[in-house]
Amino acid sequence: MKNKIIAEKSGVIDVVIIGAGAAGLSAALFLVRARRSTIIFDAGSKRISSSKNIHELLGFENKSPEEFHNLGEKEIVKYGGDIRKEKVLKIEAISNNLFAVQSTNSFVTAKTVVIATGLIDVIPEIPGLKEGWGKDIHVCPCFTGYELHNKKVVVFGLQDRIGQLSKFLTAWTNNVTVVTNQPFAPTWIKKLSAVDVQVINSEVASVIRSNGKLKGVITSDGQKISCDAIFVSTSMQASSNLASTLCKVDEFGFAETDAVGQTSRPGLWVIGNANDPIGHLAHAIASGTKVGPMVTDYLLEYSLADLIK
Template sequence: MMNRKTSKDHDDIFDVAVVGAGAAGLSAALFLTRARRRTVVYDGGPVRNSMIFKIHEYLGYEGSTPAEFLERGRSEVLSYGGEIRSETVLKIEARPDGFFDVWGSKMKIAARAVVLATGLVDVLPMVPGLKEGLGKYVHLCPCFSGYEVRDKPFVAFGLPERLAQLGKFLTAWSSSVTVVSPHEFDSETLTRLDGFGVKTVQDEVTGLVTEGDQLVSIATASGTEVPCEAVFVAAPFKAASELAASLCEVDEAGFAVTDTYGRTSRPGVWAIGNATDQLAHLVHSAASGANIGPWVVDYLLETSLNPKKKE
């Protein structure tokens, strides 16, 4: 384990800097601190699932709130000597000696390895009331919240390339599903949707119609309304941070490209959770943090023995 050091240029030196304090980042930090690696976690603010009320599909945490889940994770990391800093990481640069300079919003450190757990952002359509309804009657993932709104009439809209699959999938929770899109689906897709009992409306969603706190319909560009009590949005994703793009290979949406062990194209840099897998659920993100732990520790041991070793 690295000894604590300070210098004029850096507040501190760590074995690992974990950027992101959600399920993935805290899980990675828990493994690394238990492996006696000096680890700092950067908490840059609310995580993606902070707008939901309860956690589901996570054995042992069913019905917990995101705040309870994260607070327990933070306590576990701290109990093994990890540090958690309420800072946003502004920049990370690789140094010739194999270290990484990490600029936080408050101070600068150096780390021998970096774990990016920076997550993603759902890019919601510009529909009035959509953001305000998130977690209430506006949903992004049927796996996560379909059961809570089961048997209600659903409307699905958003990215055309994902709507047919979403519409079909929603029939697991409701017998009343309508896909609304200005996109013209081909006859084969329409036939398949009809076979699953999914209605289609070729129109654009322009607003949500509510009565009090209840959704009653969506409004369309043609002036009609489609009755519903819950909407599911096939929203595009984008990387929540540009840090990966400055360090390693990324895809067209800015997500880090990794192998099955979370390794990026730059030795010493890993990416986990939604920072690399847009479809990872909470439990998958937590697992990804634990999965990379042994590989990060191995890298640190190897580079301690041979500082010039870069892979």
């Protein structure tokens, strides 16, 4: 690789980025252009991979997630970034504020670590649901609402979010049915009724498909509701527990950070969906762009500390 930035003679890398999704690649682009030695580890599967097309990302409308990520990787490699298709298994804080990073094939010592490992949508165990994930089963109308204009949509999932999700969907379609066996607060009953959302008091037991095509859902009390698409409000959890051994995380494994992803541990940042579960691709890209200068400045201060002792 002709442009590869060589690690310092000590063998210590400036920065290890874990995750080559939108967030990790964006951080990497800044850092390789800041001429910092950078290794990016990636385990492969990305959150958006189940979708055919990207929406709501300027310049990439309707392009495939694969094309977006491949293009990003090429840009990083061009400036000397070292992308390794390896899963990181462990990060340890060692002496001199350094980090020992162990992946499936490498052992690297780094001055800084950026965790950009994304999140897991916890898909409910309902027959027929997983097959359509990212195709006819959706999480957010911001990405697919336009394509579902006035289509028949069923909503279910976490009670504290399905009122908002159902109301929001009416910006795109006038045919929204929410299925829940839990009561809505009186304000939500009024709001949903005002925007013509139909409420069915039951729970979704299975998804009906014919030749792979979504036909509707069956409720636990046997009602059949036909639909063209389903929106599920799922719970989410951090996709790796790497941060949990190094800094404070919440009950779902998401790190506690400041606005730019700085954790309670110097030299460690967490960005993208790994600390902003509702972030889109554009937000993930922005998180990488924000963290790049912070890491660069930290690295300069790290070297200065020795020089001005």
